Amino acid sequence: MDFQSIPPFKSKPHIAVLTDICNEPDDAESMTRFLLYANEFNIDALVATTSTWQRTSTHKEEIFKIVDAYGTAVENLNAHVPPSRQYPAASSLRSVVRSGLNGFGMSAARGALSEGTELLIKAIDASELIWVLIWGGSNVLAQALLEVQKTRSKIELELFTSKIRVYAISDQDDAGPWVRLHFPKIFYIASIHAFNYYGMAAWAGISGETYYGFDHGGPDSSLVTKEWLKTNIQIGPYGSVYPDPVFIPEGDTPTFLSLIQNGLTDPLQPSWGGWGGRYNLTDLSAESLHYSDAPDSVVGEDGRTYTSSQATIWRWRKAYQGDFAARIQWTLSPEFQSANHAPVIVLNGDIGLETLHLKVRFGEIVKLDASESWDPDGNELTFKWMHYGEPSATQWTCRFEVPKLGFEDISSEKNMGRVQVRVPGKDDGCMFPLDETKIMKYGPKTYHIILEVVDNGKFPMRAYRRVLVEVGE
Template sequence: MEMRSWKSLAIVAALMLGAPTAALAAEGPAKARLVVLSDIENEPDDTQSFVRLLLYANEIDLEALVATTSTHMRQEIHPESIRRLVAAYGQVRPNLLLHAGGYPTAQALDAVIRAGQPGYGLAATGPGKDTEGSRAIIAALDRPDPRPLWVSVWGGANTLAQALKTLSATRSPAEVERLVAKLRVYTISDQDDAGAWIRRTYPSLFYIVSPGGYGAATWGGMNQAVEGLDNTTVSNAWLATNIQQGRGPLGALYPDVAYGMEGDTPAFLNLIPTGLSDPEHPDWGGWGGRYERYIPAMEAMDPKGFTGGVPIEPETRPIWTNAVDAFTPHAASANGRAVRPSARTFQDYRATIWRWRDAFQNDFAARIGWSTLPREKANHPPIVALDHPDRLTVRAGETFTLSARGSRDPDGDSLSYLWANYPEAGSLKTPIPPGGSDNIYRVHFTAPPVTRPETAHFVVAVTDKGSPPLTRYRRVIVTILPR
């Protein structure tokens, strides 16, 4: 018992210092670098999204948190509201460190809070209109860091437009091209007139957006109650019980829903390392949705829908935008096979978020639990292993086996498995069914006939039986060659 106590103390000490420990997690991918542009105080959903983001501050390098305007709040900004949330984070950080390492200090986060221009859109940009926020973007781009810089735009994009205008006015065309190549932008629709200008002016810029009316936006899958789906985890009652009440200072600051719960959150969900998404491949899909690169038709942008008065312009070049998934939920069975596909399939661009929604909501509930609970009373996500490489090559007609043998849970919880082909993510769009039950750790598939090399994506979701249940993933990409 004495040796075990010393081991526990050593683990806790390592976590407090932010050091990685093999006892808790394997080394994962490099953290994403993130700048957030937020029209916080326009309505409650930005505050909601910040609460979630701060709970994942150990998984993402937050390089600037910028208060901006939008079409819904044109002449004011509220950096003080971000500071209030960071102060609450500071109160719970010591407890968060009992559960995972790497949480930055509140002082470090407070130091990257910035103000954008307190004016609307492109009219508030140009010579002499640099702000703390636009300078922070330029400084982040100038750092000798090989990782891309993500800019997550929850309101208007004019702070990013100002940074790009300043770069174009002060740097050589080659240098501007080099820096633009480092940017990855995800905007929650267009909430000022700067977004369309940026896409038109910098045609090589990596840009994810659902332009046009909000009713045609992938991010709507975050909060919409859908007939035929279990909408419990996005209900007000669930939020009150699992996030707001009795969940410490951050939970107490999570406001009630006014228009839609956390409409901005999809702009960073795919940056959380769960084993599911690869931010460089939006077409692979993840918690924040799936996107394909093309020029959307004007009629697909909901041109008569609500935009807050922002004009809808025809796109002039391919962008990462709405992609349609066919999603069949699984439901628990009382007897026999633990889960079975339900009778209904949803085919929609928002289904690229719906299919993961319970998992990321449960993960959020567990994280906010970390802010108050001791380690032994909280749940922690499973660690997923593969019994083979994550890239395989087979020939048409061959049977191949995918296995998550070796997966484990840090809390000792029992694990459930669910394997699925994700046809929309690969070049082969025809679904490949499992050759038996899909909810065991090892599943067989047979490669279908092909006339040219094709890729097929398979995802295993491993879920523990803790409270709330937590899910992590591994993706296997199989190249199928003709016979």
């Protein structure tokens, strides 16, 4: 298979963005990155909203400004993706830009419908499932729910809410808590902490370690400096609309990072982790479908291990920043050879992006073959295999439940293109902390294996496949 014949995505997530753009530069920064992935999404609504930081005005004109800049680059962008994965025209994005409520929180939500609310209701009705990405206040979503509750039957309301998947950047008005209280069955990812204490939130891992003071020495902070952004992002007609950061760059970006179709994760499984972070259910009874921050333990740039919710995002920083910089290069020229493009993974003969599921018995050896993977630019590929332990754990101390799996290189080239891994035996386990004479068996378990394939282009790009190895009798 060559690059031009790569098949279309099997599906694209439907997305509505609610953004308090103009309250500070980070929403415009996130929107600039977001549109570079517009060919991987169905963008149904771009709604300018209020928040606690911008209570009485909305600014859809700022969305139009970025969409217009996108329009100058879309032809170049399309030269760097297969014919089956083309970018939408700027006119189609302009057609879904709306203003939300020009008032704060629930007091505004109980007033007259905004044009943004009307479009959001229409978008939810038209989809089987839609992601509502909340970068500011949540009152447009709250107003949509109030309107449907008032005008439709209970069954119709339940159908409506069952389609919604929310990823919110904490709570930036009183509408988010109201939604979770009155509609607990809505799938809702949000960091919960004291109001305005954003340094506690997982999403701050996108770039916030210096400003908020966490995990110093862990993330590669050089990739989010003003100097790096000026050199690698704020270039050309499109990159020039990316504003200088004031607090932290792109605090809203985690909402869509795990929706990018790179093979790393399933966004409907927040506990799996990915570029957008890792989250677990707050209430295991599933009476509420709210997902809270979860931690990862990651070896940082300084060689120390950091355990935090922010680490679930910054652990991928080289990947998501490299991908951003490479796509900015796409906007500069229609010449395919002028820029880098992501590798294509072929794992055990399968070229898809979906998770590979394997069922094996205790103690078996699993063989994984990615040697047929290739790069559209003819670049050299590096194969990296990772056992992602935290998604298999049910508590902070992962080592009590999940052993570390090792990978043996069985490729003839000795490049890790083919590996094998032994899963734990039936009687394998770890010492019980309260009684050293006892062994806690690992037992039946599903292990997460991540394959990352990296090219050696000027701006390295990555592709992924996740393997779920279900171990039992």
